[in-house]
Amino acid sequence: EVQLVESGGGLVQPGGSLKLSCAAAGFTFRGSPIHWVRQASGKGLEWLGRIKRTGDEYATAYAVSVEGRFAISRDDSKNTAYLQMNSLKSEDTAVYYCTRLGDYDALDIWGRGTMVTVSS
Amino acid sequence: DIVMTQSPLSLPVTPGEPASISCRSSRSLLHSNGKNYLHWYLQKPGQSPQLLIYLASNRASGVPDRFSGSGSGTDFTLRITRVEAEDVGLYYCMQALQLPLTFGGGTKVEIK
Numbered sequence: 001e002v003q004l005v006e007s008g009g010g011l012v013q014p015g016g017s018l019k020l021s022c023a024a025a026g027f028t029f030r031g032s033p034i035h036w037v038r039q040a041s042g043k044g045l046e047w048l049g050r051i052k053r054t055g056d057e058y059a060t061a062y063a064v065s066v067e068g069r070f071a072i073s074r075d076d077s078k079n080t081a082y083l084q085m086n087s088l089k090s091e092d093t094a095v096y097y098c099t100r101l102g103d104y105d106a107l108d109i110w111g112r113g114t115m116v117t118v119s120s
Numbered sequence: 121d122i123v124m125t126q127s128p129l130s131l132p133v134t135p136g137e138p139a140s141i142s143c144r145s146s147r148s149l150l151h152s153n154g155k156n157y158l159h160w161y162l163q164k165p166g167q168s169p170q171l172l173i174y175l176a177s178n179r180a181s182g183v184p185d186r187f188s189g190s191g192s193g194t195d196f197t198l199r200i201t202r203v204e205a206e207d208v209g210l211y212y213c214m215q216a217l218q219l220p221l222t223f224g225g226g227t228k229v230e231i232k
Contacts, residue, residue: 112167
């Protein structure tokens with residue numbers, strides 16, 4: 001089955017760190033750019049960043065709102081991507097999705113998301 | 121950044137009736153390769169988004185043919201010929217022409 005499964009969410013204090021994982025199955029992970037998108041409760045979708053595939057030197061790019069605080073990485077040997085989140089703020093509270101950029105530059109596979117709550 | 125604007129915000133529909141959602145971008149999404157980098161997603165209640173339409177007018181795998189997309193440049197439309205109960209949820213357009221990827225604010229489709 002083609003799927004992405006996020007994990008690692010939870011409650012963290014402001015200023016703290018958290019690392020999310022995104023495990024892939026059912027497709028050629030190493031050939032797939034991976035993006036992260038979040039959704040605060042009752043709000044819309046916000047793109048956070050992406051990591052390209054090995055052939056593109058794993059290039060990363062980030063939204064201004066998280067640049068310098070968040071970092072995306074991947075381990076193709078484990079079919080897993082990561083989102084390292086540092087200096088977390090209350091406004092980072094959201095459900096975090098990993099998603100694949102497939103053919104036609106569409107985000108065609110989405111995980112079920114993992115909840116991150118930043119609160120003291 | 122490219123700003124995506126959807127309308128309406130909310131769309132109450134009667135089952136069996138048609139529905140239409142508009143999406144406008146702040147700059148043209150028509151690439152020099154002739155493709156419009158505009159995609160449509162449906163987020164059903166309690167679920168993650170799912171791809172409905174890619175490149176403005178192509179149905180994703182498994183999407184019923186009652187869904188269709190049209191438009192070019194800066195103006196796009198998602199149409200449902202006959203709404204069914206399972207179509208309720210939030211519909212988003214997204215541009216993939218350039219980073220950052222940006223989404224419309226969403227249209228909530230609900231049954232009257």
